[in-house]
Amino acid sequence: MIISWDEYFMGVAIFSAYRSKDPHTQVGACIVNEDKHIVGVGYNGMPNGCDDREYPWGRTGEFAEQKYPYVVHAELNAILNASTSLKGCRIYVSLFPCNECCKAIIQSGIREVVYLSDKYAASEATKISKRMFDSAGVRWRRMETELREVPVKFEVSDARDLQNA
Numbered sequence: 001m002i003i004s005w006d007e008y009f010m011g012v013a014i015f016s017a018y019r020s021k022d023p024h025t026q027v028g029a030c031i032v033n034e035d036k037h038i039v040g041v042g043y044n045g046m047p048n049g050c051d052d053r054e055y056p057w058g059r060t061g062e063f064a065e066q067k068y069p070y071v072v073h074a075e076l077n078a079i080l081n082a083s084t085s086l087k088g089c090r091i092y093v094s095l096f097p098c099n100e101c102c103k104a105i106i107q108s109g110i111r112e113v114v115y116l117s118d119k120y121a122a123s124e125a126t127k128i129s130k131r132m133f134d135s136a137g138v139r140w141r142r143m144e145t146e147l148r149e150v151p152v153k154f155e156v157s158d159a160r161d162l163q164n165a
């Protein structure tokens, strides 16, 4: 099996999402420069030092008891984790960016957003993001792929090595 560049980078974003402790929505992001080098990855999680077993993961109730005011989105983590300037880069995200991440994406110099899910397309945040991306000339497109899943094996046979030992 050989995967495309888009599938590869989105795969890295999806794999990163599996690190998220969010029980409802795990999101991953992968930033790639013009040389097709990965320069930053991230997933949605609590800020450093904020223990993700102590902070809430709920979606309802008192504002301070919900996850929303605390959690750092995957895109922002990827931007903040990046090792270099993001001018001219592309970001692969498993879920369309919200308006807050949209602003960070624009200001960082990222020029293209490739996304997989747009499950909150009807939300104000997503509509506002699309408006700002369009004004700023940041392209956005849904990932196109025939792939449904890619097998990842962690079990490797070392029988031959044992035989030769």
Ligand SMILES: Nc1nc(=O)n([C@H]2C[C@H](O)[C@@H](COP(=O)(O)O)O2)cc1CO
Residues within 6 Å of the ligand: 022, 024, 025, 026, 027, 043, 044, 045, 059, 067, 071, 072, 073, 074, 075, 095, 096, 097, 098, 101, 120
């Ligand atoms: N693009 C995004 N990147 C993200 O990292 N997130 C995070 C914030 C929350 O932790 C979770 C969304 O929670 P929920 O409302 O689907 O239970 O995903 C959310 C979005 C949506 O805009």
Ligand SMILES: [Zn+2]
Residues within 6 Å of the ligand: 073, 074, 075, 097, 098, 099, 100, 101, 102
């Ligand atoms: Zn966001």
